Amino acid sequence: MYRGVEIIVSDAALKDSDVRLFPVSRHRSQRIHKKLIKRFGGEFRKVPAIYRIGDRLVAHPVMYQQLMADKRIALRKEATDGE
16 A cells, blocks of 8 residues: 555556667568567567556556655654654
8 A cells, every 4th residue: 555545566567668679760661660579579668667547556566666665765754753
């Protein structure tokens, strides 16, 4: 739970970035383009992400660790502010 929201951790929580895995070509055939996608696993590099589905969050493990680290920092800050 993070701020009252259930978190599901999944390796599939990825999104496309702006970085291409192979260069753009206006003269490349569809057949070659398909082979390049198969070889490189897609046209764009995948990066960890967090998605909201209804009242739940689906987070990549890397992003989940960052959320939990932020949560720990916030709890420490609240504890020191009360003193």
